Amino acid sequence: MTRLLDLAPLLAVLASATAAVAIVFTGERRRNLRETWTVLASLAKFGFIAAMVPGVLAGERYQVVLAELAPGVSLALRADPAGLLFALSASFLWIVTSFFSIGYMRGAEEHKQTRFFAMMAVCLSATVGLALAANLLTFVLFYEILSVATYPLVIHKGSEKAYRIGRQYLVYAITAGIALVAATALVYHTAGTLDFQGGGFLPAGADRGTLLVIFLLFFVGFGVKGGVMPLHSWLPNAMIAPTPVSALLHAVAVVKAGVFGFVRLVGFVFGPDLTASIGGAGFLAGAAAVTIVLASFIAMTKDDLKARLAYSTVGHLSYVVLGVALLTPTAMLGGAFHIVTHGAMKIMLFFCAGALYVHMHYTKVSELDGVGRRMPLTMGAFAVGALGLVGIPGTGGFVSKFMIAQGAAESGQVLVLVLLVVSGLLNAGYLFPIAIRAFFRSSPEHTRYDEASWFMVGPIVVTAALAILLGTFPDALFGFFGIASQAVASVAAGGVP
Amino acid sequence: MSQLPVLIPASLLLFALLAVVAGGRDGRWAHRISLVGAVVAHLVSLVGIATVAGGGTTLRYALAGWAPPVGIEFVLDPLAAYMTGVVTFIGVVVLVYAPRSLAVEMPGKERLAFPAMVLLLAGLTGMCVTGDIFNLYVFLEIAALAAYALLASGDRGAPVATFRYLIIGSLGGGFYLVGATLLYLTAGTLNMADLHARLPELVENRAVISAALFMTVGLGVKMALFPMHFWLPDVYTNAPSAAAGLVAPVMTKVSAYVLIRLYLDVFPPGFVTAQLPLASAVGWLSALGIVYGSVLAVAQQDYRRMLAYSSVGQMGYIGLGIGLANPVGLVGGLLHILNHALMKGCLFLIGGVVRHRCGITRIPDMRGLGRVMPWTMAAFVVAALAMIGIPPTAGFFSKWYLLLGTLEAGNWWWFAAIIASSLLSAVYFFRTVEMIFRHPEDGDWAATAEPGDPPASLLVPVLILGAAIVLAGVLNVVVVNALLAPAAASLGG
Amino acid sequence: MTGDLSVARYPYVFIAVLVVIGVWGMVMKRNLLKKVVGMGIFQGAIYLLLVHGAYKAGGAIPIHAAKLGLEPDAYMNPLPHVMVLTAIVVGVAIMGVALSLLVVIHRRFGTLDEARILEMLREQG
Secondary structure (H helix, E strand, O other), rough: OOOOHHHHHHEEEEEEEEHHHHHHHOHHHHHHHHHHHHHHHHHHHHHHHHHHHHHHHHHOEEEEEEEEEEEEEEEEEEEEEEHHHHHHHHHHHHHHHHHHHHHHHHHHOOHHHHHHHHHHHHHHHHHHHHHEEOOOHHHHHHHHHHHHHHHHOOOOOOHHHHHHHHHHHHHHHHHHHHHHHHHHHHHHHHHOOOOOOOOOOOOOOOOOHHHHHHHHHHHHHHHHOOOOOOOOHHHHHHHOHHHHHHHHHHHHHHHHHHHHHHHHHHHHHHHHHHHEEEEEHHHHHHHHHHHHHHHHHHHHHHHHHHHHHHHHHHHHHHHHHHHHHOOHHHHHHHHHHHHHHHHHHHHHHHHHHHHHHHHOOOEEHHHHHHHHHOHHHHHHHHHHHHHHOOOOOOOHHHHHHHHHHHHHOOOHHHHHHHHHHHHHEEEEEEEEHHHHHHOOOOOOOOOOOOOOHHHHHHHHHHHHHHHHHHHOOOOOOOHHHHHHHHHHHHHOOOOOO | OOOHHHHHHHHHHHHHHHHHHHHOOHHHHHHHHHHHHHHHHHHHHHHHHHHHHHOOOOOOEEEEOOOOOOEEEEEEEEHHHHHHHHHHHHHHHHHHHHHHHHHHHHOOHHHHHHHHHHHHHHHHHHHHHEEEEEHHHHHHHHHHHHHHHHOOOOOOHHHHHHHHHHHHHHHHHHHHHHHHHHHHHOOOOOOOHHHHHHHHHHOOOHHHHHHHHHHHHHHHHOOOOOOOOOOOHHHHOOOHHHHHHHHHHHHEEEEEEEEHHHHHHHOOOOOHHOOOOOOHHHHHHHHHHHHHHHHHHHOOOOHHHHHHHHHHHHHHHHHHHHHHOHHHHHHHHHHHHHHHHHHHHHHHHHHHHHHHHHHHHOOHHHHHHHHHOOHHHHHHHHHHHHHHOOOOHHHHHHHHHHHHHHHOOOOHHHHHHHHHHHHHHHHHHHHHHHHHHOOOOOOOHHHHOOOOOEEEEHHHHHHHHHHHEEEEEEEEHHHHHHHHHHHHHHHHH | OOOOOOOOHHHHHHHHHHHHHHHHHHHHOOOHHHHHHHHHEEEEEEHHHHHOOOOOOEEEEOOOOOOOOOOOHEEHHHHHHHHHHHHHHHHHHHHHHHHHHHHHHHHHHOEEHHHHHHHHHHHHH
């Protein structure tokens, strides 16, 4: 019997895809109507996903099988806790980004806005599609769409440099995509199925060499999007895109698709046991640890605000990878929850950077002296985000980092604990100075209150509130923490998640 | 119903003749009649597909009432129905497109070009449905002659390129005929089914072995199997766009189909795999061709030449399917016949549109075209993504089956060749995509052009093919289950 | 008779030589017209192969005669002859297209020397 909500995963994907078509046909001349589509689609998308939350928390699974993609593999969507967590986070942040984009794109008088809004909508469709994919092939399908749909956004500026960076982006993204396709073919050949299962579905008795090849191909496939060193270098460059893209795609949707891929890989393809026995866990944890430390150091050297945030993103994505690679349920929970908390905090920091750029034409950290007096809401939110990323109690970042640390302690990984403390300090080292400059230095230019447009400040305040809420009452809003717990539990429970 | 197999090539031959007669007075009537002929043949093919889908039924027709194996037999099984469907579909689309394009590229000669196109379709569909290896030769040369006429009417270098194609093509056709003759002299029959029944006792016969060799080489030339591909790039580069748009998507593939037909349904099981390493030789040459074609495509500056080298590589995918000789691999190769026909047809027609509208054929000159003709270029992006193999476009799925096939065969080199060529096609197609979506600069064609896609008769075929690329991807399982899996089932497994 | 190729090998050797000469002409000759001549020889060799395959020592031409009755062994095999006739028609058509292409080429380039034509095409870009 088909329940109405079984269609919700499909509707969530289609909402923004339909909007993309509507946006293209509405065009530049009727821009208010065009932006209405974006806002409506983001609300509808979030509505469809949020509607599934109570059911999923109660153990229901909504699924829809669309068509057979290849013999034995269907194009199928299924709302399990892990996927729902990512989809919920991405779609909620799309709502705030929609408003922010309108303010930003109009404020900065950007060209080709129709293409921008249409491609954003396509990207979100792909993100939610891969989050709710029931099997690896569906996942790969949306992953590739996401790769391609991001390209026009990266080259949006249309300068020679933008095309060069676009080329670099494509080299990384297409290589990753092809690695993923090769890995998926190998998985199908080895396991005879591609359906995700809690605890993995690859047979433990399979050839170790093949398993290693599969794992490495997946590492390339997900590592590129997830910004794991040495596959990260496209990400800071991709900041040439408009700030809403940096905020939503290169802090939440696209890059999180990579780390979410690691969640699926370790939790639902290999399973923690097999990941450990082929040595994949140590490899992943090592790569993540190196990335966290190096990215933090590089971030300190950057004067460009978006570049500094980008390296911060590179580092924080690896927290998720690290949490997953530690394999204990607590650490995995921390990693999964960090997808949500980091998403909320980092998107807000990028919003701040965008507001500074549109309103003051500031792009560099060194220009920010005293700006806190002129734009107190923006910079206040920035300070909250900085505290959150460092992991000060009371913010979302504390909860997720603490869980990872607890997981590390449970499994006796002292080095990881040290790493977490050190990286927290490094985070403070590159984020606090920005807030300190803004509030504790004075500048003759900034004497009176003069905030950016409410289209931008509104989303900033909302995400800042979310960052605090996630830290104080992790389960209050949409039950993020509960979903994350169930996601981790579904790994251990086995069977179809 | 039983006349259905012969109806496809016969109706096309009839309409070709009518078109010549009617075209004597008015070129527009030549076009109308040709288009009607292609549509009729396509509808008949669709009825055929509906009849034989799923395997089990095979339509057989004995020509002029002479019962096989003495008479010529026409056979419509799932594989033949699939091929006629592909060939006639491309035929209809290109015939819709042709008049406007040919009016620019070969003015004054269109009225004979349309019947030649229909004749080409007649030859190709004839090759697909005939059950007689000598009759196949005749259809092969009919198709070849029509193609020579079409291709030679292109640019300045076209007659030279076509002449070289003619020489090498008739060598290939001749080799096939030598093989067919040897088979007849040894087994005493020309009927494919009869040969299949008689050849098992003759597998050690040297005449049969050399027949297999001759036919493989001959068809290898015709299907542009590396290193016998050298005729192809010049021909595709110089041909009129509509002719290239018809020849490139289907012609080499029908030769590949004939090779598959021979290996599956004429020679005994295991003859070209276990006894003679012919299939794997085709596979290895294809793997080399995939890499070679992709590398050379990267180096090209001329749009059509890039597509031509890409075709050399893409034919390799079909060849890999032959070489793998397992069901899933062969399904991949066969599915690529459809997919590549749609993709290459779309790309060549887009090349024609660009040439028609702007007189451009070089990729660096295409800067900024995305702004000028957005719908055409949207179709280009879809086709390019399919060529790279991005899901859910068609190109992904044939690669998927082929990848599984190489894994089943345990052949990592072929696996690597598919992966490498995907990366290389990403390089040469995204290079073009980037050029198209750049801002036009002063002096570029696009900087001064009024925005505007071409007229509907050029745009609609391009968009139909673009949509078909996505549809064929999403619905690939339908095609595979109905037509291809039954054909590949005889490989066992 | 039809199944055994080893009895009378000489005709096959002769045909093979003709095939080699023809292919050599088609591939190696620089003059395009000589390539066509090579193609003619190649085609002729294939016709001979077919005609030879139809031959039976002592066989009559395949027209029904009362004194020979309906005994198949008494007649030569008619089918290869039919095939040869068809193949000749095909061959003539190809030859015709080839020659007409040569006329176009000669008009356009003033020569039939392949190397010089290719050079001209390259210079033109």
